Amino acid sequence: xxxxxxHNQPSVxxxxxxxxxxxxxxxxxxxxxxxxxxxxxxxxxxxxxGSGKSTLIRGLLRGxxxxxxxxxPSYTLVELYVISRLNLYHFDFYRFLDEREFADAGLADYFRxxxxxxxxxxxxxxxxxxxxxxxxxxxxxxxxxxxxAQAHTPAGxxxxxxxxxx
Ligand SMILES: Nc1ncnc2c1ncn2[C@@H]1O[C@H](COP(=O)(O)OP(=O)(O)OP(=O)(O)O)[C@@H](O)[C@H]1O
Ligand SMILES: [Mg+2]
Numbered sequence: 001x002x003x004x005x006x007h008n009q010p011s012v013x014x015x016x017x018x019x020x021x022x023x024x025x026x027x028x029x030x031x032x033x034x035x036x037x038x039x040x041x042x043x044x045x046x047x048x049x050g051s052g053k054s055t056l057i058r059g060l061l062r063g064x065x066x067x068x069x070x071x072x073p074s075y076t077l078v079e080l081y082v083i084s085r086l087n088l089y090h091f092d093f094y095r096f097l098d099e100r101e102f103a104d105a106g107l108a109d110y111f112r113x114x115x116x117x118x119x120x121x122x123x124x125x126x127x128x129x130x131x132x133x134x135x136x137x138x139x140x141x142x143x144x145x146x147x148x149a150q151a152h153t154p155a156g157x158x159x160x161x162x163x164x165x166x
Contacts, residue, residue, distance in 0.1 A: 025144070031060070037116055041156075043135075044136070053136075089110050108128070
């Protein structure tokens, strides 16, 4: 007897795991991701302190061609990059103590337009934050890092394909 396909299971292409042996490998993954970034996309970066989220975002912004210094937005909450056709906002919500702070900070409009939103510590903004196209989770693995990417939309799946490309 054959079983019907289970549509509750994510498709194979919606998920990817990788190993990042050193910071350069993290930056290279960012460069690969840059090739798949489209206007309006939301990419969320999870992982504990120092797991490599900013390093990955730095690689992505460099991959898109920015020459400017990529600052950590941990105090400013958000940094803007305008790179050729794209507006990118880099957020860091580490300092939020609860999800009301996201609403109080008046940031929801950033997530509605054609801008690309790159978010560190999305969990600190709670359920007020809209679903991402792609979620990247970094974990410590020996001296390096492991990464898991989960796509939630077709645009996110194109990012997964870019992650896989050598
Ligand atoms: N694959 C890797 N292997 C080893 N070290 C790495 C790797 N990727 C990044 N790092 C290093 O980890 C350190 C912390 O990186 P980074 O600042 O990107 O982390 P973060 O997740 O943004 O931290 P925070 O939560 O404080 O924002 C840096 O010194 C960086 O060079
Ligand atoms: Mg960081």
